[in-house]
Amino acid sequence: MMFKPMHDLNPHQAYRIKKLKRQLDKAESYEEWKTIALKLDDESGAQEWKYDNSSPYFDAEIISHRLNLLRKYQLNKRVVDLIYILREGLSHDIANIGHPMLFAHTYIGTKKLIEDYIEEVSKSLIFIASQDCDSLSLQQKLEFFENCQLSYGQPAMMFSGGASLGLFHSGVCKTLIEQDLMPKVLSGSSAGAMMTAMLGVSNAEEITQLLTGESFYSEAFHFRSFKELVQGNGGVADVRYLKKFLIENLGDYTFKEAYEKSGLDINISVAPYDVTQEDARIMNKYTAPDLLVWSAVLASCAVPILFPPVRLTSKRYDGVHTPYLASIRWVDGSVRSDFPQEKMARLYNINYTIASQVNPHIVPFMQSDAERFRTDLLSWPQRIVRKHGKTIAMDVMNFTRDRVGRVPTVRRLLDHGYGIIDQRYYGDLNIVGNYSLRHYQYMLQNPRPHLFKILQREGERATWAKLSSIEAHARIGKTIEHCLTQLKSNSIKCDAVESHTSQTPHDSSISAQASG
Numbered sequence: 117m118m119f120k121p122m123h124d125l126n127p128h129q130a131y132r133i134k135k136l137k138r139q140l141d142k143a144e145s146y147e148e149w150k151t152i153a154l155k156l157d158d159e160s161g162a163q164e165w166k167y168d169n170s171s172p173y174f175d176a177e178i179i180s181h182r183l184n185l186l187r188k189y190q191l192n193k194r195v196v197d198l199i200y201i202l203r204e205g206l207s208h209d210i211a212n213i214g215h216p217m218l219f220a221h222t223y224i225g226t227k228k229l230i231e232d233y234i235e236e237v238s239k240s241l242i243f244i245a246s247q248d249c250d251s252l253s254l255q256q257k258l259e260f261f262e263n264c265q266l267s268y269g270q271p272a273m274m275f276s277g278g279a280s281l282g283l284f285h286s287g288v289c290k291t292l293i294e295q296d297l298m299p300k301v302l303s304g305s306s307a308g309a310m311m312t313a314m315l316g317v318s319n320a321e322e323i324t325q326l327l328t329g330e331s332f333y334s335e336a337f338h339f340r341s342f343k344e345l346v347q348g349n350g351g352v353a354d355v356r357y358l359k360k361f362l363i364e365n366l367g368d369y370t371f372k373e374a375y376e377k378s379g380l381d382i383n384i385s386v387a388p389y390d391v392t393q394e395d396a397r398i399m400n401k402y403t404a405p406d407l408l409v410w411s412a413v414l415a416s417c418a419v420p421i422l423f424p425p426v427r428l429t430s431k432r433y434d435g436v437h438t439p440y441l442a443s444i445r446w447v448d449g450s451v452r453s454d455f456p457q458e459k460m461a462r463l464y465n466i467n468y469t470i471a472s473q474v475n476p477h478i479v480p481f482m483q484s485d486a487e488r489f490r491t492d493l494l495s496w497p498q499r500i501v502r503k504h505g506k507t508i509a510m511d512v513m514n515f516t517r518d519r520v521g522r523v524p525t526v527r528r529l530l531d532h533g534y535g536i537i538d539q540r541y542y543g544d545l546n547i548v549g550n551y552s553l554r555h556y557q558y559m560l561q562n563p564r565p566h567l568f569k570i571l572q573r574e575g576e577r578a579t580w581a582k583l584s585s586i587e588a589h590a591r592i593g594k595t596i597e598h599c600l601t602q603l604k605s606n607s608i609k610c611d612a613v614e615s616h617t618s619q620t621p622h623d624s625s626i627s628a629q630a631s632g
Contacts, residue, residue, distance in 0.1 A: 133159050140223075146291065149580045153223035162222040169229050173218050175211040179233050182210075186236045190243055195251045198240055199260065206267050208467055208589050214544070216485035219585040226588060234588060238595040245599035254607055261600040268593055269467030272301040272460050274543055275308025277419070277448060278474035279559045282307025283332065283568050284549050287575020288472045289315065290327045296594070297586050301464045303398065303456055305385035306448045308472070309416035313366050313409050316374045316382030329568040331365050355414070355423050362410040362417075370431050371412075372405035381464060384412040385456055389425035389445040398456045402463055406430045407440055415446035422560075457543070468589055470582075471543030472575070476559060482548050545585055547578050 136156045143149035157163050169176040182205055189198040208214050213233070218226045225231055241264070243249055245257060252260070273292070275285045285308060292298040304312030318326055325331075374382060387396040397403065399412040411429040418426050425445035429437050460466050473479060549555070561567060 129159060143577075143580075146295070146576075146580050146583065149577075150224060157222050157224055165221050166225060166228045166231075169227065171218065171227065173215040174213050174227070174230070176227075176229055178211040179213060179229055183229070183233045183236055186233075186240050190236075190240050193249070193251075195244065195249055199244065202237065202240060202244075202264075203267070206264060206592075208268070208592060214468065214589060215489075216545075216585075217489050219588070220485045222584075223581065224584050226584070230588070234591050237592050241592070241595050241599055245603055254603065254610060258600075258603050258607060261596060261603060264596045265600060266465065268596055269465045270301060270593060271299040271590060272303065272457075272464065272466045272469045273299040274457070274469055274471045275302070275304040275311045276471070276473045276475045276478070277306025277308055277416075278476060279307055279419075279422075280561050280563055280567065281474045281476060281549065281555060281559055281571065282311060283329075283563060283571035284474045284575040284578075285311040285472050286327055286329065286332070286568070287572040287577075288547055288579045289575075290572065291576050291579040291583065292470075292586070293323065293327070295583060295587070297583070297590055299470065300379065301381045301383070301460060301466065303383035303385065303460060305416050306419060307417070307474070309384045309413045310362075312382050312384060313362075313374075313413045316378050316380050317366050317369045317409060318378055327572075329563070329565065329572065332563040332568055355418070355426065358417060358423065359410075359414055362413050366410040366413065368431070369409050370406050371399060371401045371409060374409050375401045382409070383456065383460060384409070384416050386412060386415045386428075386446045387448065389447050396456075398459050400463070404430070404440070406432070408437070411440070416448055418447045420447055467593070468545065469543035470545045470547065470586060472547045473542075474549045476551070476556060479549055479551050482542075482546070485546075545582060545589065547575075547582050549574060549578065 133156065136152055136159060140149060140152045140156065143152060169180070182201065185201050186198070188194075189201065213226075213230045218230065241261075244252070244260065249257075275282070275288075278284070285304075289298065289311065302312045302315060304310070314326055314331065315323060369377065371382065374380075381400060383398040383400045385396065385398055399407055404412070407428060407430045411426075415426050415428055417423060425447045427442065427445055428440035430440040432438050457466070457469055460469075473482060558567060558571070
């Protein structure tokens with residue numbers, strides 16, 4: 117968060133801010149965290165920033181004009197004009213109001229103008245869906261909101277890899293579910309694939325139990341002895357233990373069956389061991405409906421060196437397990453596609469993504485929003501170094517591949533390395549672990565209650581700081597969803613009443629004939 121420079125604060129104010137920051141770090145719930153965060157925004161002067169509409173990051177004039185029109189049309193019940201202005205700007209990022217820097221100045225909220233605009237759009241949508249809007253038929257309202265849902269899109273949640281550090285994801289999920297902000301489209305690779313799949317094969321009641329952590333306490337990692345390593349071609353860890361863990365916790369569900377149970381669209385990233393055979397894929401109910409979920413997760417967890425590559429298994433119509441692309445072996449999807457944003461956007465009409473990033477080779481290099489979007493002169497050297505550093509690393513790998521690429525093992529390692537460097541590891545909203553050296557000791561530990569509690573709480577705390585931004589992004593989409601649900605419910609009731617009414621005269625005539 118960005119505050120006034122310390123030299124602009126009087127000593128007593130600086131002391132209060134430091135004290136509040138310490139309290140914030142010790143908060144035990146989101147409600148407690150939010151109360152302290154609001155006090156911090158007051159003390160630091162961030163509240164004043166909210167009421168200043170001047171900003172290089174969004175067009176305040178457009179938003180102000182649209183806000184006035186929405187209020188005017190709703191007050192005067194000018195429904196046709198209201199629908200016109202809503203359709204014209206039905207985007208979560210109209211006039212750039214979703215820019216990350218608009219949420220980097222405060223702990224809670226953003227510009228008051230933006231908050232008022234989002235609130236007014238939601239009120240306008242609720243008005244159109246309500247009985248007070250009597251100039252539209254129920255069918256017209258349904259068509260309007262169905263078009264709105266298609267036009268506005270939906271969010272996606274993406275979980276990175278990270279071995280046991282992936283327990284951090286459980287804290288992210290716990291917080292988002294408690295605040296009714298969990299997207300219905302999920303993706304994961306490696307450890308993130310486990311989290312995605314466990315949610316995807318669970319109903320609402322089972323998810324609550326899942327987030328207590330009991331399902332995670334298992335011997336997923338079992339390291340092979342030196343003698344076994346010398347004798348076999350497997351990885352450092354024994355894949356049989358991981359496979360047993362996954363089958364026990366994910367059952368015999370295919371992607372299609374998982375969706376029918378949970379209502380969640382889950383996507384698992386996998387990559388071919390030999391990059392010349394096949395491009396990286398995301399497995400889901402569309403691309404692989406009959407593939408067993410545990411099989412895809414096992415492949416996605418097959419980190420090169422740690423686990424050997426695996427083959428995929430699908431379930432035939434009669435329940436028999438059969439090979440899936442039998443000639444191809446698969447590995448961890450994060451080596452080529454940790455966050456498959458573009459592929460999911462095409463399948464699910466995604467408008468923005470939330471990324472939970474815990475990959476140990478990525479987190480230390482992640483930048484905050486303030487660092488990523490700085491445009492001042494002092495930021496240029498770092499930008500140049502980061503950009504050209506990536507280019508040089510990829511050029512070196514290309515050069516090496518051309519020289520020693522005939523050796524299959526070397527070629528494969530270089531191809532995977534190239535894929536790791538060339539990826540995009542950011543979502544539109546990013547929840548990132550705050551690492552110290554001890555986190556690298558956690559990586560290959562089998563999940564235990566104490567480790568689960570530590571990492572889950574870290575995930576919760578990291579998410580608390582992002583909730584204000586996530587809520588602002590989600591508010592209009594959630595309103596459209598709730599209005600559409602209510603209208604569909606009303607439509608079913610109306611159909612039932614009409615059906616009953618149409619049958620009543622017929623029943624009466626039969627009764628009359630019988631009595632006659």
